Amino acid sequence: MNQPKILILGAHGLAVRDLQKALAAAGFTVDLDGDYDEGTEHAVAAFQRSVGLVADGIAGPKTFAALLGKRDPLHLGFADLERAAKTLGIPVAAVQAVNEVESKGEGFLDNGRVVILFERHVFYQRLVKAHDQAEADRLAGLHPNLINPKSGGYAGGAAEWQRLTSARQIDEACALESCSWGLFQVMGYHWQDLGYASVQDFVTRMQASEAEQLDAFVRFVKADPALLKALKAGKWADFARGYNGPAYARNLYDVKLERAFARYSAAAPAKDAA
Structure with a gap:
């Protein structure tokens, strides 16, 4: 099977x-017919549900792997989303x-390592706090x-681990x-506020599975009453502002969240019936 990175509604071709x-x-x-129409999207979502993946109708690496019989237990499943929704008291x-x-x-x-992004300006700030500004400078x-x-200096992908190692x-x-x-x-410096024993404990959990990564997000939202209130009320602009900062509007995060x-x-009744 030809496996591009991702296929979504509207795609077409041999893939x-x-x-x-x-x-x-x-x-x-x-x-x-080679057209990723609504019928194909529904079939993808149905397959995803059948193997316990997140049923979003988007064919990405996880879906392709599952179609080849290689479902990875580290990947997020729909049951994980249901558990998160119940914990936060919001719709799935x-x-x-x-x-x-x-x-x-x-x-x-x-390579099996958790996705990270190393922030050099945060490292500077943490060093100031742990030592003093003179040492950080x-x-x-x-x-x-x-x-x-x-901020800046990003290398992306696996190269971020090289930066972290240094x-x-x-x-x-x-x-x-x-x-x-x-x-x-989720930034590592939140570990204490989110109830982890240490930053090393937090990192170990993040490496364990995507379900643990989702749990970190749940903890993050629960620790911020305003963020949880916005999510419960479906106030997507408020949620996006709190989660992404002032750049949320430029990136249309609130619009994307509302549409999703x-x-x-709308698809929930059909999923429940399936």
Whole structure:
């Protein structure tokens, strides 16, 4: 099967036809026409539900792997979303919307390591707090790509782990606290407020599974009454502002969340019947 990174509603071509053939072989009714229409989207969602994946109708690496019989237990499942919704007291559709819009889509790299983003400006701030500004400035002069009052210097993907490895040689705890971790990009320095025993405990949990990464997001929302209130009320602009900061509007996070919530809410009865 030809496996692109991701296929969504509106895609067309040989890759879509290969996907449709795989769905048909798995027993799902779908036209083999190479068009990713609503019928294909529904078939993908039905297959995802059948194997316990998040049923979003989007064919990505997790769906392709499951079609090949390689369902990874580290991946997030629909039962995990249901559990999160119950804990937060919100509709499952709300968690599905957040998972679609706010998560990175995959919590692990191809090499099995958790997805991270090392923030050099946060490392600078953590060093100031752990030591003092003079020491942080001294270290910043020696390692400006790792320690800097200004954000930036990102390498992306697995290369972020190389940056983290170098930073850990300077200060282990501060380095771990200076990364965002997993699907929902929760910063390591939140570990204490979220009820973890240590930053090392937090990191170990993030490496364990995407379900643990979702749990970190749940803890993060529960720890912020305003964020939880916005999520419960479906006030997507307020939620997006609290979760993403003032740049949320430029990236249309609130619009994307509202649309995703409406789509999952409309599909909920059909999913329950299935």
